[in-house]
Amino acid sequence: MPNLLRQHDLQDVRLAGDGFVLRPWRPDDLDDLLAHANDERVVRGLSDRFPHPYTRVDGERFLAGQVVDLTDPVFAIEIEGDACGGIGARPGQGDRRHSAEMGYWLGHARWGRGLMTKVVALYVPWLIQSHWLYRLQATVLDSNPASARVLQKNGFEEEGAQRCAVVKSGEVHDLRVFAKVQPPR
Numbered sequence: 001m002p003n004l005l006r007q008h009d010l011q012d013v014r015l016a017g018d019g020f021v022l023r024p025w026r027p028d029d030l031d032d033l034l035a036h037a038n039d040e041r042v043v044r045g046l047s048d049r050f051p052h053p054y055t056r057v058d059g060e061r062f063l064a065g066q067v068v069d070l071t072d073p074v075f076a077i078e079i080e081g082d083a084c085g086g087i088g089a090r091p092g093q094g095d096r097r098h099s100a101e102m103g104y105w106l107g108h109a110r111w112g113r114g115l116m117t118k119v120v121a122l123y124v125p126w127l128i129q130s131h132w133l134y135r136l137q138a139t140v141l142d143s144n145p146a147s148a149r150v151l152q153k154n155g156f157e158e159e160g161a162q163r164c165a166v167v168k169s170g171e172v173h174d175l176r177v178f179a180k181v182q183p184p185r
């Protein structure tokens with residue numbers, strides 16, 4: 001079990017960044033979540049687990065841990081009390097136990113100010129250390145250069161593409177594969 005943190009300890013995690021905090025989602029985040037997530041521009045870069053329109057039921061299911069496993073390191077991005085985005089990772093199991101897959105999103109009003117670059121810079125070293133990771137992967141739609149740039153600015157290397165992996169709004173997309181690798185010493 002590579003996870004150095006017990007699940008209940010994750011509930012106490014609070015990572016303070018420059019103008020934002022990363023902390024577990026709470027049931028009372030529902031209104032903020034709906035305000036930021038129900039936006040076609042946000043959903044465009046994400047998987048279908050993030051639907052559009054994003055309804056109150058979708059938000060309730062997410063906050064109840066029925067969409068992604070909230071016992072994983074999945075955090076809200078909070079700015080001045082506003083839960084305006086999220087970042088999380090799914091650690092692997094068995095022979096993938098030292099790997100994880102990361103994803104993130106931000107409400108449109110906060111885009112273009114370097115925020116996600118700073119969020120990833122805070123979250124990734126914490127995640128790699130606390131979960132004893134050798135590999136952290138993120139996949140990005142070929143139509144999402146801003147997300148690719150966030151990863152590149154944080155030292156992720158592009159390893160290739162999963163060709164024709166996703167069909168979104170009737171269009172076929174490649175998934176660009178990025179990873180940060182920290183082999184055991």
Ligand SMILES: CC(C)(COP(=O)(O)OP(=O)(O)OC[C@H]1O[C@@H](n2cnc3c(N)ncnc32)[C@H](O)[C@@H]1OP(=O)(O)O)[C@@H](O)C(=O)NCCC(=O)NCCS
Binds near residue numbers: 105113114115116118
């Ligand atoms: C992707 C996303 C997280 C970026 O957040 P952000 O806070 O705006 O990102 P930052 O400002 O830190 O960095 C964005 C970078 O992309 C660049 N960029 C933005 N649009 C771009 C475009 N169309 N082409 C190329 N680069 C672009 C910016 O210039 C910036 O790079 P720079 O600092 O070198 O100038 C945000 O747009 C988002 O939440 N999108 C919807 C959800 C999503 O796509 N999540 C990622 C799934 S893999």
